[in-house]
Amino acid sequence: MAETIHVGHAEEHGHHDHHEMSFLEKYVFPLDHKMIAMQYMFTGMFMALIGGFFAYAFRMQLAFPGMDVPFWGVVTPADYNALVTSHGSVMIFWVAMPVLIAAFGNYLIPLMIGADDMVFPKINRLSYQIFLISAIIIIASFFVEGGAFGGAWTAYPPLSTKAQYSLTPIGSTMWITAVALEFVAFLLGGINFITTAMNSRAPGMKMWDIPMVVWMIVIASILFMLSVGPLLAGGIMMIFDQQLGTAFFDPDRGGDPILWQHLFWFFGHPEVYVVLLPAVGIVAEVMTVFSRKKLFAYKTVLYTAIGTGVLSFTVWAHHQFIAGIDPRMANVFTVTTLLISVPIAEMMFVYIATLYGGKITLTTPMLWALAFVFEFLIGGITGIFLGASGNDIYMHDTYFVLAHFHYTFYPIAIIGTYAGFTFWFPKMFGKMMNDGLGKLHFWLTIIPFNLIFLPLFVLGASGQHRRIYDYTNFPELAQPWQQDLRQLATISLVVMLGAQVIFFYNVIKSWMSGPPAGKNPWNSGTLEWTATSPPPHGNWPEGLPTCYRGPYEYSHPDHDKDYWPQNEPA
């Protein structure tokens, strides 16, 4: 266990530098936080491709029922259920969480607070290994007898607990096991993030000098750790129900199926904020740099994030308005749900206030950051309709809900990630990304994204229910205009997935032959930009930095340059 204070740790690492690390030590079983971050980042991106492919396969079935889908074949009803379930699970648990929290958290926290590594490097390595095993299990579940679990990512019992209903005796247990393992991985990661941010900061870095993205990842980790326990309990109970014959969720034998919904959503709703907050933090970093202004109301943003976190534990039953909960309870949860839009709206106003009067440069990361605000706003506003229980009873389980949460999760998981990745790419790989290709990729992602989900709002409002395999069986849902909108959404999805080729080409090309980035290509003030790009093992071999001021001292009147790095003495 790393029982060291800041300086002792540095000496320990200095000692390590003397021997050459083997390939296995450096890339396969690394202890270095940056390499673990890259493992998380690329595993997450690989899983995003898989999740996107799943979406492609079932969207093709919806737009062109019964067609022989290229690269998949005919989508059977069982395939359809498995694809929808795995798309949701993979995108949330194996894409949004590893990339936004684990990859950015691992990469940025030590670099931004001026530490040489995480405080528990071995726990960090274990975290990734458990995560990798969970990812392998979820993919492997497609190849077992009965196929992958098809009971939706919420896994409501009794469908998920009884093999005679789900028809996936092995797949459903693999699903819940993979999810539980993934939680253990992030639990270990979260312990590391919080402890490192609290105990390993550079000398002089006070609470209010910590960059916002670090705070956001810390708060998100606390939220995750406080909310995951009940779902872990529910997960164990579900595995027992599936494999050992208990009846926790079986009403025939004294159990309670609604109990699972409570345990699931008690985690499931804070989870939205667990992934939202890091994205908010990333966007804050990008916006301050490219508008050359201090983050508007730093402390207010922080208190707001904490307030959002507290409130997020009181809204979960808004997912259960039609599950037979007491209408008086539904009133309470309607009020809390509408309340939580206040702090989130406040964060959006803070962004706009930060932009106001700034010298805005529209680089690729800045475009992503602006798109985050714009698209997330649509997601937030449609959420208010659904939070009102009177309305939700009609909207529940329609495509309106689906479009709503894609307008929240997509900006978080995809737009937020691209904002962060393109912003820190020069630090990660020491090369500049091609801005023209970056912008092309941006527009070819954002426009199709809106063309996928705006039609789905319309379809949802017209009554299109989720989880239906083939709408031609329902004449009132298979009118020509509805089918046209479905085809528009599917074609847009194909275009959007195709556009990701530009991104991967840009990453590889820039990594191989991009112009060298230097230490600080964006003239940013935070500490990670004072290390060489890419930072070596130990981050600052010449000595760890000292912090003298806040992270966002742009266009400071007392300073000749328009930025004032945190490590520069006055």
Added chain:
Amino acid sequence: MSVGSYQSSRMRLVAEERGEPRVVSNGVLGMVLFVMTEIMLFAGMISAFSIVRASSAIWPPPNQPRLPFEETAINTLALFVSGALLILAQRRFAESRRAARAPLVGSIVLGAFFVLFQGWEWASMLAQGLTLTSSTLGSFFYLIVGTHALHAIAAIWLLFRTWRRLERGWLHASQLATAAVLWYFVVGAWPLIYWRVYL
């Protein structure tokens, strides 16, 4: 306030903080965070049990044995004494390392007694017909008490390692504190389980 005075007051604070030791060691902070998650795990299980119990028409389920709350009361006492001995060990460790040995060993032995007693209790409950699948009472009993027992075993193993370090003279106060946080959690969670599950 002018920008200059803001800057100088900050510089003074920076100087004061330099070289200041951390308030909580890494190990203790990490363990406290872990325990925080575990508290929520048990809260989830116990509240689930409370909901199922409250919504049952007949409770306890018919033809199921009573949980042995008298014997378990004795066992609870053993666990409390174990926790108290560990507090004593931590206090003595601050003064002399050797003086911490006896209470630490006592704490481990009583902790092991608690787990073994639980195992004996399980055997007798199984013999009386309370199994994992016989009723929701049995399911929750083995789930909650079993999860607690797993935590107890892990914590005892950690305390045992701490004791080995103490014998070899390698033990640091914060390492003892790290293991103690987990054990205090195991001891502290038990009365809640006893109250909600046994009584």
